[in-house]
Amino acid sequence: MLPSDAVALRDRVFAELSSRLPEDEFKAWFDPGKIHLTASGASACELHVRNVFMAEHYERNYRKTLEDVLASVAQGPVRLAIRVNGEAGRHPAEHVEARAEQLAETRNPDPPGPFAQPVSSTPRPGLVLNPNYTFENFVVGISNRLAHAAAMSVAQSPGAAYNPLFLHGSVGLGKTHLLQAICHEILKQNPRLNIVYQSCEEFVNDYIASVQQMQQLEAFRAKMRAVDILLIDDIHFLAGKEGSQEEFFHTFNTLHNASKQIILCSDSPPKDIPTLEDRLVTRFSWGLVARVDTPTFETRVAILKRKAEARGTPFPEDVYFFIAQNIESNIRELEGAVTKVAAYASLLARPIDLDVAREALRDALEVASAPVSIPDVQAVVCRKLGVKTAELQSKSRTKSISRARQIGIYLARTMTNASQTDIGNAFGGRDHSTVSYAIDTVKDQIGHDPSYRSFLEALADEIRKSKL
Template sequence: MNKDELWQALLAQVQFNISKANFATWFKNTGVFLKKDGEVVVSVPNNFSKEWLENKYNKLIFKTLHSLDDEIKEVKYVVSPKTEVKNGEFPAIAGNAYEEVPQLDFPELKTNKDTNLNPRYTFESFIVGPFNELPQAAAWAVAQNPGLIYNPLFIYGGVGLGKTHLLQSVGNEILKRDPSKKIRYVSSEKFATGIINSIRNRDVDKFKSAYKDIDVLIIDDIQFLSGKEKTQEEFFHIFNALYEKNKQIIISSDRPPKAISALEERLRSRFEGGMIADISLPDFETRIAILKTKLQEKKEKFSDEILEYIAANIQSNIRELEGALNRLIAYQKLNNQAPSLAVAETLLKNVIFSPKKITNPEKIIQAVSVFYNLKERDILTASRKKEIVKPRQVAMFFMRRELKSSFPFIGRKFGGKDHTTAIHAYNKIMREAESSENLMEEINLIKEQIYRL
């Protein structure tokens, strides 16, 4: 495949591994500038994107590119250069020699530059089922009367269940009804980065003023503000200023407010003061409906047995459903024929039969640490602080339940603790999860993350 096809294939896979908000933010206007001798040079629109991809997504990008072409051994990033490549050499990037790289035809990346909204996310294309009826109804009500009902609207649910679609549907619907409305959609990571840059440049007031006249503020993945005290403080002030003027605030997260660790109590209180609705897992019939709708959008068609096979085997992530469809569509276009069920099973074996049930102690500790906003070494210490004891017990619980590790082994893994400590931790979490809905939700969210690492 040529370099454009290679990047298109990468985007098709990456979008199902990160949130749609982050995908649209960091992969817009990117492409492969050069591919030569096992080295890929990725062009990005600015230095900030370059730094972010290098530091946060390089491992994912390299792993994906290498899976598509095992000759790729290294990935580099350059700000989109004007200079043509001559004699296979990498160009020297001049100070102002930048231009925007033509974006591949990727619908997730076609956003309105004023609002950051993607026009393809509408209520009409949002499939409603028993798993998301409440959040959809609340979102529709907000779109009819922004700022006057359910403010703030807080929607939470697992990865790939349609939170971003629903949030942006509200913004697009409000804009359709009243084009004069000022709407801003932003991921919490981009918001936090804006705060950090404004502090560095000593213009925090200028940053906040950019939000003061907004009619609808939509923040995706708010859980990433966990532990960022200064960012939380500035967001609190922006939140209050908008709320007092009856401006609509819409928030999404992968967990309810109570389960977001290291979140200021005053912010948690504000979030809980509005409408909280969760998106759960879609049932089989809804998954079939989603697949058929996606096919209709893409003007493609597959047999019912293939759709039923996908729906039966991919149960917890709508993004993965779409990813499976994209693989089959690519096959159909390349071979000018629809795949049979046997071919579909072969093409999707890495998606459906990926080693989701394989993990290890390191991944468990990593997932638990990230969820509770701790460093991995904190969990492994002998600290008796409440905010560390519980995560440590949760990690011990997962090692026993998911890995069937012996209690002596678990004890040794956590700084040589006695096996009775591991037994106590396992029994305590097991017992409390039966009576605490919040803890059970935390355990389910952490488990999902463990098998995504």
């Protein structure tokens, strides 16, 4: 049975959730000031949230977790309903339909008179956006899920969800993509909003130019403090620039006090930006600080697929696997790898396969990591699968040894520079056709069995770690 007291229910549920979720994720999505949990019966509960986006987010990402926790608290199954405040009784899908109708009315209002002009949905002059940097084209994974969800929330409810939204992470992980996706989404919903999106360097240069021509300073301030949405990329560029920090401090205060949305990006969290004034560090942390991490293997594979398919040149599955295994740093390098492999194959009039990928990326892979050898692969495979190297090289066809041998051959092919002949020799003098059969067998199972694929990814990670 659920506690009837709302505070007791919340405390027990939130205590359990805090132990199941990463700390930053828990703080971002289970703030008592933003959501409200109530028991609507002995085995029924309602989660009240502020808007349609949040209802959809909890429905998609947290329903199962919440139901499990509630069942633990009640010691039995619990029915969970997710409601938008003031609209009890609707399912989140109904909210989405209602929201779509509202947006359609906003985008296509009835003209007030015969000479009314349609509202343009194209960005205004001065707002330069990459048309590919949209939410639809952003690949979501565990490394960027919080940042993506927060960006969508801000785009749906500017000034209401997280203000400011501060995104940070290394170069090439998708922060700029999210900034521009916010711009695109807001422009679709309300093209009349005044959006300023620029790099911090541009802000500093514009400020310096206005100071040098004093009559321009007030015009600069009027422009920056009259916006509805302010997005600044690379805000860490403010470091060491006292005058620019002072100016941005007052711009920030003016916009925040007027509930105008502010979104900032940096390569570091606010507290780690050197020589940034404490008052700015504090203000940058008022809303939500979300980190964008290096994409996981699964996310890298998804990104590669998205980029290759967008070019109209999808790659074989083992090529995605090979690239994702060897390029781990950032999304830009993954995009560059897709372009390079596709161009290399096209120029040589060859089909895209593992050999083409290996040749096209040879220089990049030599710099990327220490080389993996066939014995490195065999050592890890034997340790993890409980066989001996001599058994891999033997004529034995027992199921366990054959399976280990096929996996070893496949990983040797994807992780080393060895030819199929060299691999065959290292595995007991197997001929070319036997090596090809082993590789094809593993590739086929990867395509049909996600758990098998995850197992191979773990093996590959273990092999790479052995080289550190």
